[in-house]
Amino acid sequence: MRWPRRLPIDPFIAALFGTVALAALIPLRGTAAEVGRVAAQLAVALLFFLHGAKIAPRAALAGARHWRLHAVVLLATFVVFPLLGLAAAPLRPAVLTPELYQGLLFLCAVPSTVQTSIAFTAIARGNVPAAVFTASFSNIAGIALTPLLVTLLLQGSGEVRVSAGSIGTVVLQLLVPFVAGQLSRRWTAGWIERHRSLTGRVDRGAILLVVYSAFSAGVVAGVWDEVSPGRLIVLIAVVAGLLALVLGLLHAGGRLLRFDRADRVTILFCGAKKSLATGLPMAAVLVQPEALGLLVLPLMIYHQIQLVVCAAIARSWADRAPPTPARTDA
Template sequence: MKLKTDPFVLYIIAVILFAYFFPQWGSDKSVVPLDTIGSVGISLIFFFYGLKLSPEKLIAGLKNWKLHVLIQLSTFLLFPLVVLLFYPLAKSMQQETLWLAMLFLASLPSTVSSSVVMVSIARGNIPAAIFNASISGIIGIIITPLWMGLFLNTAAADFHLAVIYKKLLLEILLPVIAGIVLQRFFGKYAVRYNKQLTIFDKSVILLIIYKSFAESFEEKIFSSIQWFDLLLLSAVVTGLFFLLYFLTGTIAKRLRFTIEDRITAQFCGTKKSLVHGTVFSKILFGNTAAIGIILLPLMLFHAFQIFFISFVATKLAKR
């Protein structure tokens, strides 16, 4: 079976390499206002996200509530609880930073585009996938900062939930609401130019990734991470994915879901959004030098989830 490599994963690797060799453009002293460009780009991403949300479809999707509850509990409760079990093992400052990065990954919402695409390929419950992936991003605006606030309050003196929620409200929630309000007027254009909007979204994400890693490289944050640590982190991220994939599948079977609903539960309940992750990291962690490390588990998870789910979806499509 031939699997296609997601080009976006290759672009991420290229951007990280570019940040390694040319970190100066992403520093605070750079003449290029990447922070401002990134903030405006973020607001536009979520405005277009709101334009694509159909209130009628979201309301219609409420019927299959058991499936929705399982997916959201997996996304925002099971994932973080599993990571919390390993908190006592974080002894040193570096280990605590990596653990916070894992908690950040675990507390993120699901991703919209790839979840729906993979469920569609696997012939799962597409309307439920659209509903859950869409609503997950909105729930994440509230839940993700709460999870991180439990530990960042003690790790960072400048972390204040009120300030964080203000930024999330202005940069994310208000643009989403504006998009939903204007959806009936401009929603058709968002659908028509979805390909171009996707390119725009990914460009903004790559810009944020560049700045995040450029700052980390300039401060030599990665100098303490050895290849063995990176391989161990990759194994932990992979193990976390498989554990949640198994748990959601087992629970779905116990609840006697149809095969279509089980596919949707496992695909949507184990996805983590790279878009929300990069955006939230910028707001939650500001311009801290360690932000590259914070994003590292998410990058590894993103690459692996796409590879594995693509394989499974292609296999299920032949049933």
């Protein structure tokens, strides 16, 4: 396999772990913690408003007709992943602490990414219109499906408690801003397109604020005393193994179901990815602050590993792609 010249160690990922270190050294306490929590909630609402305003329904619908491909990606994201998470239950507590195992389950309930799924599909010369639709639809469906899966997988499993009121909070804090963003596209889409760098900074700033608030609460509550360097190494190995297993299943499944090469590329990159940008804000809404830090740690690690691995795979597939361009229809 030919590796890319530069592995995508995203500066934003470095900023995330820098924020974790800052929270460990200077955690928010008392009134500052409450102000940080409210600010994080407002930032999350703004983030989902921007997501709604940025997604163009007509562009995404260009690939909507390929229902078999979309069904495979949705099943991988919201059925296969949760089943694999449940199958990992014997790892608790000898390999993973109960809190880290809950984080693994949460990772399995998060929707796919949008931007990087489409980008890697394009690099590997896959079915880009289908990738646009299936990745966007995964995020939209995840607004409803992820809270439901989190409730089913994590309810009553220790420190993580998902109440019925959390679902209403999801509607008010995530779905309502998203729908408002969609409805505002007539007035906001052009402005957002002209200020991509600004909206990108808002996205990243909102996530960093959520991480700082969450990890501060974890530090104050003392939950990080339970994570040793050895546990962290084991967690990295488990998360990497999960990614390898899903990639293998999707690669074999695409061939078994007789998808052509372009569709197999799309299935691989859209079905195996997990969205940090969507998962962290959802966790902030659904989970108690003191339990949030450990819960999102597996997702943060998975996100970085998937970038490195999928970049290598995309470059390899691009080098072996036929000379004819990828098809543009669904």
